[in-house]
Each structure stands twice: as structure tokens, then as C-alpha cells.
Amino acid sequence: MKIFICEICGEAYLGTEAPSHCPFCGAHQNFLKLDSVASPLTSKAVELSELSQQNLQTALTLEKTATALYICMAHKSDKPGVTAMYHALAKIEHEHANAMARLLDEPKPVIDSAACADDDEANFKKTLALEDNAVQLYQRFAKEATEREVKIFFAGLWQIEADHAALITNLLQ
Numbered sequence: 001m002k003i004f005i006c007e008i009c010g011e012a013y014l015g016t017e018a019p020s021h022c023p024f025c026g027a028h029q030n031f032l033k034l035d036s037v038a039s040p041l042t043s044k045a046v047e048l049s050e051l052s053q054q055n056l057q058t059a060l061t062l063e064k065t066a067t068a069l070y071i072c073m074a075h076k077s078d079k080p081g082v083t084a085m086y087h088a089l090a091k092i093e094h095e096h097a098n099a100m101a102r103l104l105d106e107p108k109p110v111i112d113s114a115a116c117a118d119d120d121e122a123n124f125k126k127t128l129a130l131e132d133n134a135v136q137l138y139q140r141f142a143k144e145a146t147e148r149e150v151k152i153f154f155a156g157l158w159q160i161e162a163d164h165a166a167l168i169t170n171l172l173q
């Protein structure tokens, strides 16, 4: 058994080899490093520009909203697989919110409740819109960041949200 640390969220995965995606934040395998060489982006204080602070706040709000919506959507579906998927997505988005709060040097975010539709199809469409919006925003935030850590962080995150968009696109077909 080895210890792999995710450089995006800082969580440890214990296993024989690195998984394809971080089970906590969804980061791609290239962000999972053996603990002897890992250097998580959120483990040390980063001096943030005003723009990065603003962008991280925008992203934090978005992640908190997504978490609350996915918890709602999990409870609306009568399909166990869809419910489990939304619980998994909610955990991942919550992990993103936690990582953003750490970068901003803020306390752990509190997740409020949110209202969502009663049927899966409407919720899938809403999810796709949220994820597509996150991809666009995080691509821009990665470009705008002047801090190495923030640039890599958003580059890792937009890939994760693009994976979510692809997952939902498949469900809508």
C-alpha cells in the first residue's frame, strides 16, 4: 500500500497505484503524487492578487451553490444510480469549496440548502449549465492568475468540471 497525495485538494489516497481521478476532488491522475514528492497547492499560504481573490470568491460561491443543488437533486431522483451520482458530485464540489476557502485563508464554508426540480431531466439540464459555466470561468481564471498555485489550481479544476459536463451529457442522450 502506498500514500498518494492529491495536489489539488491535499487529500490522501491509500492504494497500490494512483487512481485515474482523485476520489475526493476528481483531479486527474497527474495531480496524484507519492507523498514523498507531493506538494499540495493549498498546503501553504499564497500571496493572492486582488483579481485572484475576486475570482476565488466567485468560484467559492459557485461551488457552494453546486453542492447545495446536487444534494437537493440526489433526494429528488427515484433512480438509485442517479442519487448516488449526485451525492458523489456534491462531495466533490464541497471538496472544491473547501480547497478554495483554504487558498483564501477563510474558515470551512457552510453549505446552505437550495431548491431544485422534481424530475431528473430538468436537473440534468441545470447541472450541465452549471458545469459548462464553471469550465468557462475556471479556464479564464487560470489564464488570469499570476500566482503559480492559483493557475495550476484552476487548470486542474476546469478539467474536473468538464468531466462532470461530459458525464451529464451522456445521461441526457
Ligand SMILES: [Fe+2]
Residues within 6 Å of the ligand: 006, 007, 008, 009, 010, 011, 022, 023, 024, 025, 026, 027
Ligand atoms: Fe483531490
Ligand SMILES: [Fe+2]
Residues within 6 Å of the ligand: 063, 092, 093, 096, 134, 161
Ligand atoms: Fe467544482
